[in-house]
Structures are given as structure tokens and as C-alpha cells.
Amino acid sequence: MNLGESIRVAWDSIRANMLRSILTTLGIMIGIAAVIAVVAVGQGGQQSIMKEMEQFGSNLFYITVDWRRDELPTGKEFTMQDIEIIKANVPELEYLLPCAQTYSTIKGRNKSKTAQILGTEADYARLHPLKITAGRFLNNSDCQGKRRVVVIDEELAQELFPRDNALGKRIVIGNQALVVCGLLKAENSMFSMGTKVIYIPTRVWLDIYPNGGISYIEGGTRSPEDVKTAMQSSIKVLEKRHHSEDLYQGMDMEQEIQAVNKVTGVMTLVIGIIAGFSLLVGGIGVMNIMLVSVTERTREIGLRMALGARRRDILIQFLIEAIVLCLLGGIIGMTLGIGGAFLISALAKWPPLVSWTTVLLAFTFSATIGIVFGILPANQAANLDPIEALRRD
Amino acid sequence: MIKMEQINKIYRPHSNPVHALRDVDLHIEIGDFVAIMGPSGSGKSTLMNVMGCLDTPSSGAYWLGGVEVSSMNSDQLATVRNQKIGFVFQNYNLLPRMTALRNVELPMLYAGVNKDERNTRALDCIGRVGMLDRIHHRPSELSGGQCQRIAIARALVNNPDIILADEPTGNLDSATSLEIMNLFQSLYQENTTIVLVTHEEDIAAFARRVLTFRDGKLVNDEILNPHLIEPSAVEGGGDI
Ligand SMILES: Nc1ncnc2c1ncn2[C@@H]1O[C@H](COP(=O)(O)OP(=O)(O)OP(=O)(O)O)[C@@H](O)[C@H]1O
Ligand SMILES: [Mg+2]
Numbered sequence: 001m002n003l004g005e006s007i008r009v010a011w012d013s014i015r016a017n018m019l020r021s022i023l024t025t026l027g028i029m030i031g032i033a034a035v036i037a038v039v040a041v042g043q044g045g046q047q048s049i050m051k052e053m054e055q056f057g058s059n060l061f062y063i064t065v066d067w068r069r070d071e072l073p074t075g076k077e078f079t080m081q082d083i084e085i086i087k088a089n090v091p092e093l094e095y096l097l098p099c100a101q102t103y104s105t106i107k108g109r110n111k112s113k114t115a116q117i118l119g120t121e122a123d124y125a126r127l128h129p130l131k132i133t134a135g136r137f138l139n140n141s142d143c144q145g146k147r148r149v150v151v152i153d154e155e156l157a158q159e160l161f162p163r164d165n166a167l168g169k170r171i172v173i174g175n176q177a178l179v180v181c182g183l184l185k186a187e188n189s190m191f192s193m194g195t196k197v198i199y200i201p202t203r204v205w206l207d208i209y210p211n212g213g214i215s216y217i218e219g220g221t222r223s224p225e226d227v228k229t230a231m232q233s234s235i236k237v238l239e240k241r242h243h244s245e246d247l248y249q250g251m252d253m254e255q256e257i258q259a260v261n262k263v264t265g266v267m268t269l270v271i272g273i274i275a276g277f278s279l280l281v282g283g284i285g286v287m288n289i290m291l292v293s294v295t296e297r298t299r300e301i302g303l304r305m306a307l308g309a310r311r312r313d314i315l316i317q318f319l320i321e322a323i324v325l326c327l328l329g330g331i332i333g334m335t336l337g338i339g340g341a342f343l344i345s346a347l348a349k350w351p352p353l354v355s356w357t358t359v360l361l362a363f364t365f366s367a368t369i370g371i372v373f374g375i376l377p378a379n380q381a382a383n384l385d386p387i388e389a390l391r392r393d
Numbered sequence: 394m395i396k397m398e399q400i401n402k403i404y405r406p407h408s409n410p411v412h413a414l415r416d417v418d419l420h421i422e423i424g425d426f427v428a429i430m431g432p433s434g435s436g437k438s439t440l441m442n443v444m445g446c447l448d449t450p451s452s453g454a455y456w457l458g459g460v461e462v463s464s465m466n467s468d469q470l471a472t473v474r475n476q477k478i479g480f481v482f483q484n485y486n487l488l489p490r491m492t493a494l495r496n497v498e499l500p501m502l503y504a505g506v507n508k509d510e511r512n513t514r515a516l517d518c519i520g521r522v523g524m525l526d527r528i529h530h531r532p533s534e535l536s537g538g539q540c541q542r543i544a545i546a547r548a549l550v551n552n553p554d555i556i557l558a559d560e561p562t563g564n565l566d567s568a569t570s571l572e573i574m575n576l577f578q579s580l581y582q583e584n585t586t587i588v589l590v591t592h593e594e595d596i597a598a599f600a601r602r603v604l605t606f607r608d609g610k611l612v613n614d615e616i617l618n619p620h621l622i623e624p625s626a627v628e629g630g631g632d633i
Contacts, residue, residue, distance in 0.1 A: 001502045012490050303486045306447060307547075308475020308503035310468045386447050390486070 001313050003320075010321035013293065014328065024289040025329025027282025028369060031275045032330050032362050036337025036354070038271040041344045043353040046264045053256055058224040059094075060127060061231040061252040063217040063238070076242045078214035080203070085241065086217075090233045092226040095123040097218040100205045106198065107172040108160025115156065115196045117173060119205025120218075127220050135167050135182035142181070143201040150178040151199040155186040173200070174208040227252050279365070282329065283373035290322050290377035301381050302389025315382035322374025323367050330366025334359065394554060394586060395421040395444065400453035402439050402609075413439040414450070415609040423554070426581040426621065427588045428597035431606035437590045438559055440606070444588065445478050445557045446470045458554050475503050479548025481558035481589075485540040487532040493519065493543045494528040500551045518546040521583075522576060538569035545576060549585070556580070558589040562596055574599045582622070 001009075014021045065076070083098045090096075100119035105112050124130075125137040133154060142149050150171055157166035157180070170177045178200060202214065221230045231250040238248045294301070301314055309317075341352040402414040413436045421427055429437050442448040443455065446462055449470075455463045462473055474480075479500075487496045497515040506514070519525055522542040532540050541561060548556050558577070562570035570593075578599050581587055589600070597603050601621040605613035 002505075005502055016490055299486065300488055303488070304499070304503075305471065306445070306474060306480050306486075307500045308471050308551075310471040310503075312468075313503060387442055390447075390482070 001309070001317065006317050006320045007324060009317060010324040013297070013321060014325055017293075020289065021325055021328065022332075024285050025282065025325055025332070027278055027285050028326055028329035028366060029282070029333035029336065031278035031282055032333030032366060033337035033340060034271060034278065035275045035365075036334055036358060036362055037340040037344065038268070038275075039358050040338065040341035040352040040354045041348070042264050042268055042271075043355070044341075044345055044351050045348065046260065047353055048350040049260050050257065053253055053260075058253050059221050059227055061219050061227050061250055063219070063231070063234060063248055063250050064215070066247055066249045076244055076247060078217055078238070080206075080214075082238060082241060083217065086234045086237045089237050090230055092221045092230040092233070093219055094222050095127060095218075095220040096234075097121050097124055097127070098202045098214045099124075099216050099218055100202055100209070100212060100214050102209060102212060103195070104173060106160075108166075108169070109164075111160050111162075113156065113159060113196070115152075115198050117205065117208075118197050118199050119202035119214075120199055121202055123220075124199065124218075127218065131185035131187075133183050133185050134165075135180070137182050138199060138201055143203060146201060146203045146207065148176060148178045148204060149181040149200070151182040151184060152180060153184040153186040153196060153198075156196045156198065157183055171198075176204070176208050178204070227254075279369060283326075283369045286322055286325055286329075286370065287373040287376060289325075290318065290374055291380065293321070294318065294377050294381045297381075298384060298389045298392040301384050302386050302392070305384070305386035306390060311382040314384075315378045318378035318381045319371060319374045322378065323370030326366040326370035326374075327363070330362055333366075334362050337362075394423045394425075394458060395419065395588075396456040397444075398454045400440075400443060400450045400455060402436070402443060402448070403451045406451065413609050414443070417453070417609075417611050419604070419611065421555075421586070421588065423586055424581075424584050424622070425586055426578070426599070426601045428600035428603045428617075429588065429590045429606065430592070430597055430603060431612075433592075435606040436609040437606055439609075441557050441559045441588070441590055444555075445480060446473045471503075475500060476551060477554045479551070479553040479556045481541070481544050481548050481556060481561045483560040483563040485532065485537070485544045485564075487540055487543060487547075489532050492529050492531055493524065493535065496532070496543055497547045497550055500547060504551055514550055515546070518549045519543070521549065521580070522546045536569075537565050538572060541565065541569075541573055542576065545573075545580075549580070555586040555588060558587065560590050560592070562591065562593075570596060 078098060080098060083096055087093060087096050097120050102117050103114060104117050106115050106117070120138070121143045122138050122140045125132075130137065135151075137151055138149065141147070150173070152160075152166065152171070160166060160171065161169055166180050167183060169180050171180060172178075206212070217234070219230060219234060221227055231252060235248050235250050239245055304314060338354055341354060345352040397417055397419040400414055400417040400419075401412070404411040404413055417440065429440065431437050439448070443450050446457070446465075450463055453463065454461060457473065458477060460473075462470065465473065487493075488499070491499075494515055497519055498511045501511045501514065516525070516528070519528055522545050524539060524542050524546065527535060527539060527543075532543070535543065545556075561577075562573055565573060574596055577587055577589065591597050598617065601616065601618050603613075603615055603617045604611060
């Protein structure tokens with residue numbers, strides 16, 4: 001019997017018991033749907049995280065004081081002198097920015113708003129993809145001369161000064177008034193959670209918050225290969241100046257990417273195990289229903305044998321039926337999974353990634369389950385004695 | 394056509410053996426119409442199963458169309474059943490989900506016949522049993538007699554050497570039984586070899602030759618209707 005005819009026979013028998021068939025494949029449906037959805041959302045998420053990270057640049061690194069410490073030992077904070085000395089001692093460096101940050105209320109004309117106040121320097125704009133739409137970013141003379149200037153984004157400008165052009169207007173932070181010198185294109189980062197960042201010179205920041213200090217140092221090298229050396233040399237300088245070991249921690253993009261990969265890897269593994277169990281249960285369900293089908297159709301099997309079906313024809317027929325059943329579950333599961341992925345992604349605000357490999361994988365997987373769990377019932381059917389089978393009612 | 398020598402069939406030979414066929418010697422020629430009679434349990438169905446290559450004898454030799462089949466493996470037997478034998482059952486054994494046409498096409502699927510030829514041959518055989526107006530009906534939409542006609546068409550479709558029918562009228566009323574027997578007789582006139590099992594004298598009366606079995610033994614072999622066509626008169630008669 002040829003393949004097309006076998007598939008037709010299989011489909012006829014599945015259709016004759018449609019409800020039963022669909023219920024049987026529920027396990028496979030759920031398993032495949034879970035795998036597809038999680039892989040699609042996971043890959044989509046990973047891709048957007050990666051893209052966001054790549055924007056920061058692979059030639060960047062950060063130095064912070066070890067977060068695991070409860071308290072920063074006094075006198076160990078970063079100072080502006082540290083920056084100058086590191087710059088002088090680490091030739092690989094192209095940029096080195098002292099960054100200070102805090103969250104605070106800022107006031108416009110008569111509106112106020114909470115924002116992240118980032119004290120930084122002119123080179124920040126060269127390390128990060130900021131788009132100036134009006135005015136300018138902080139420049140070196142702002143930073144050296146402690147000019148009271150601030151750069152905000154258009155959305156925040158719109159909120160603080162709904163009727164006017166914000167450029168040149170005053171914003172009050174703490175007890176200081178600063179002039180808006182530049183506007184940025186608004187960009188909502190996945191990490192920002194809706195809080196706006198505003199940029200002021202580090203030295204001004206230190207004036208506004210005399211009790212605060214430089215939170216982290218951001219460095220950049222000419223080429224990505226130098227990142228590790230530059231980071232380590234910078235940390236050495238700091239340790240020597242502050243007479244302390246293991247207090248300062250460096251971090252670069254490579255580590256960040258590895259961390260993300262690790263998280264998504266664990267997530268994929270966990271879901272993989274759950275889906276695996278679901279598919280196992282689904283497979284056993286299919287085996288069970290195929291055994292029922294063989295019993296119900298014993299006389300049909302006997303008849304087919306009497307009409308000239310060889311054992312292998314019967315084996316293949318039931319194997320194909322199991323595969324078609326599993327593929328049916330797989331296709332429904334895939335549809336549900338893709339739908340679910342788009343739904344989750346719509347909520348999480350990143351695009352799902354349904355690759356052809358995933359779809360192909362789901363197909364092969366369903367078919368494999370069909371073969372693995374169909375072989376026992378099919379073999380049972382093929383080994384029936386034609387006379388016994390014909391006599392059965 | 395069929396030659397059996399010292400055929401024995403013993404069911405459950407180790408525990409509680411049943412000797413269903415005892416030293417059966419039998420010769421059936423091409424083109425003959427044979428009825429097998431005998432009381433219940435005398436081994437008629439057992440003989441049909443052996444003849445139809447559904448079962449193998451415990452001992453003895455069996456030639457079908459000049460080929461020794463008693464030592465064949467199950468795949469070879471399947472091919473013999475497909476090519477040389479057409480079965481007609483008491484309970485029709487049509488597949489309920491398929492139309493009459495597809496039921497008749499079934500043996501050709503296992504013979505690897507292509508789609509167009511399957512259709513042509515199936516329609517031809519359905520025509521021979523007079524059922525062309527019912528080809529798209531399912532068995533549940535047909536009467537018992539109509540089902541048996543379709544089953545006979547299915548038995549004919551691979552041009553078998555012999556039609557084996559085990560009580561083909563057992564489920565039918567007497568009028569329908571006679572119709573079916575007339576059909577068999579017309580097939581016989583068209584040179585089909587037929588062996589059928591029956592309990593009823595008036596069914597057996599359609600055959601040319603009647604074999605009677607008792608306790609697994611062939612006890613009587615008579616020519617009932619010598620006026621019917623002699624198989625030996627048919628071209629290529631006798632053993633192949
Ligand atoms: N599979 C089997 N296992 C054991 N004994 C069997 C088997 N099949 C048939 N027999 C026995 O073999 C003997 C012959 O059975 P068979 O079915 O050939 O009789 P029959 O002539 O067809 O009877 P009936 O007219 O009732 O159909 C019976 O005694 C029966 O009990
Ligand atoms: Mg019988």
C-alpha cells in the first residue's frame with residue numbers, strides 16, 4: 001500500500017473518532033505549545049536584550065564598589081583625582097567618565113517630576129547612542145567650569161514645560177537651578193521602567209549632593225580587545241591609591257552577555273524539562289489510544305491480511321496513524337504556541353522570534369513521538385493471526 | 394488447480410488437541426464449482442482456511458496452481474492470498490468507513506495497482522455483480538444481499554484463481570440467498586473457480602460437485618450436476 005493511501009486510511013480513522021483523537025493529543029499539544037511559546041519569547045527577549053547591550057558598545061567597561069558590601073568604608077569612594085590619575089596611568093583608555101547618580105524630584109515651571117539624575121561628562125555622548133534634537137550635550141567647559149546646565153529628553157521637556165520650548169528654561173534640582181542646554185530624542189529602554197534620565201556635569205552633581213559620591217566609573221578603549229587590560233589596570237590604580245583589595249569590581253559587556261545567556265539558558269532548560277514530561281505523557285496517551293484502536297479494529301486487520309496485506313503493511317499503516325495523530329496535536333500545539341508567544345510578547349513589549357528551526361523541530365518532535373509510542377501498538381497489530389483476527393467481533 | 398495430499402490439521406497439539414482435518418486428499422480443477430457440506434465442527438472452515446492460505450496445515454502437502462504453499466512464510470502467503478484467492482465471508486467483512494467502491498479497490502492497494510486501473514477494474518467487477526448504482530454507498534447504507542455482492546466484487550477484483558466462500562448465504566434470507574447463488578453460478582459460467590461451504594442442500598444444489606466432511610474426514614465426493622460444464626472441458630483444465 002502506498003504512502004498517500006496509508007495517510008488517507010489513518011486520517012479516516014482519526015476523523016471517525018475526532019473528539020477522542022484531539023483529547024488524546026492534548027499532552028502533545030500542550031508540550032509543543034509550551035516549547036514553541038517559550039522558545040519564541042525567550043529568543044525574542046534575548047535578541048532585544050543583546051541588541052540593547054550592543055548599543056552600549058563592546059569597548060566599554062564599568063568599575064563599581066563591590067555591591068555585596070553593606071557599607072562603603074570611608075575614604076574609599078571614587079574621587080575626581082582618581083579619575084585623573086587613572087587616565088594618566090592607563091594608556092589604552094580613550095575615555096574615562098566619573099558617573100554619579102541618584103533619584104530626585106525635579107521642578108520645571110510649575111510641574112515637578114521624579115527622574116534619575118546622572119552626573120557625567122562630555123564624552124558620555126560618544127560612548128552612548130544619544131540623539132540630540134535641539135541645543136547640545138554637556139561639553140568639556142560645562143564640566144570643567146561647573147556650569148549649571150542640564151540635558152533632558154523631549155518627553156520630559158514636554159511634561160515640564162507643556163506650552164513652551166524647554167531649551168534655555170530653568171529646572172530646579174535640590175536647591176540649585178540649572179539651565180536646559182540640550183534636548184534628546186526620547187527613548188524608552190527596557191531597563192528604564194519609564195523613569196527618565198537627565199544629564200548634568202559630575203562636578204555640579206557633587207555640589208548638589210555634597211554627601212553623595214561617584215557611583216561608578218565608565219571607561220572606554222579604542223578597541224574592544226583592550227577592554228580587559230584597561231579595566232584591570234584601572235582597578236589596580238584604584239586599589240593602590242585606596243590601599244584596599246577586592247573592593248572595586250569591574251564589569252564589561254562580555255560578562256553581561258554571558259549573564260543573560262545563563263539566565264535564558266536556565267529558563268529554557270526548566271521549560272524544556274516540563275515540556276519533555278508533557279510530551280512523554282502525551283506519547284503514552286497516544287500509545288494507549290492506538291492500542292484501543294488496534295483492539296477495536298482487529299477484524300479490519302484480519303480482513304486486510306486476508307486480502308493480501310503483509311505484516312509490514314499493517315505495521316506501517318498503524319505507525320502512520322500514530323504519526324498523523326501526533327502531527328495533528330503538534331500542529332494545533334504549534335498554532336497555540338505561536339499565538340501565545342505573540343500574546344506574551346505584546347505584554348512584555350518585545351517581538352517574539354518564531355524561527356523555521358523551531359517549527360521544523362516541533363514537526364520532527366511530534367513525528368518522533370508518533371514513531372516511538374506507535375511502534376508497540378503497530379507491532380501488536382502486525383503480529384495478529386489473521387484467522388483469530390477475522391473471528392473477533 | 395488445487396491438490397491436497399494427506400492434509401492434517403491439529404489445533405492445540407500440546408494441550409487438549411483437536412484433530413480438525415484428518416488425512417484429506419483432494420483435487421479441485423480449474424473452472425469447477427464445488428460445495429463443501431458437513432455437520433457443524435466437521436472441519437469445513439478449517440479446510441477453507443488452509444485452502445485460502447490463512448492457515449498452514451500441521452502435516453501434508455498442498456499445491457495451489459502448481460506451487461507448494463504449505464511451507465511458505467507469512468509474507469509469501471500474503472502475496473498468494475492477494476493474487477490467487479478471493480474470499481467471501483458469511484458476515485461480508487466490508488470496512489464500514491469506506492464506500493463500496495473503495496472496499497472493492499482494497500485488494501488492489503496491496504497489489505500495487507495504480508489509481509486509474511484500480512478504478513477501472515473495481516467498476517468492472519461491481520458491474521459484474523450488478524451494483525453500479527451503489528458505488529458511493531457505505532456498507533451501513535446497503536442491504537445484506539447488496540453487501541455480499543460488493544464482497545464478491547472485491548473477491549473478483551485481482552482476478553484470483555479461485556473464490557473461497559465460507560457460508561456466503563448464512564446471514565441472508567432464502568430469496569436473497571438464491572440471488573447470490575445465481576450470481577455465483579453466472580460467475581462459474583464465466584469460468585471462475587468457486588469453492589463454497591454451506592449447510593443447506595438447496596444451496597449446495599447450485600454446485601457441480603459436492604464434498605461431504607465428517608469429523609475432519611472427507612467422506613463423500615459426488616458429481617451432483619453432471620449436466621453443468623465439465624471443468625476438464627475448459628481450456629487449460631487440470632493441474633497447472
Ligand atoms: N482455533 C481453534 N482452536 C482450537 N480448536 C479449533 C479452532 N478452530 C476450530 N477448532 C475446532 O476444530 C473443529 C473444526 O472446526 P471448524 O470451524 O472447521 O468447523 P466447521 O465445519 O466450519 O463448523 P461450522 O459448520 O459450525 O462452521 C471444531 O471441533 C472446532 O472446535
Ligand atoms: Mg465453519
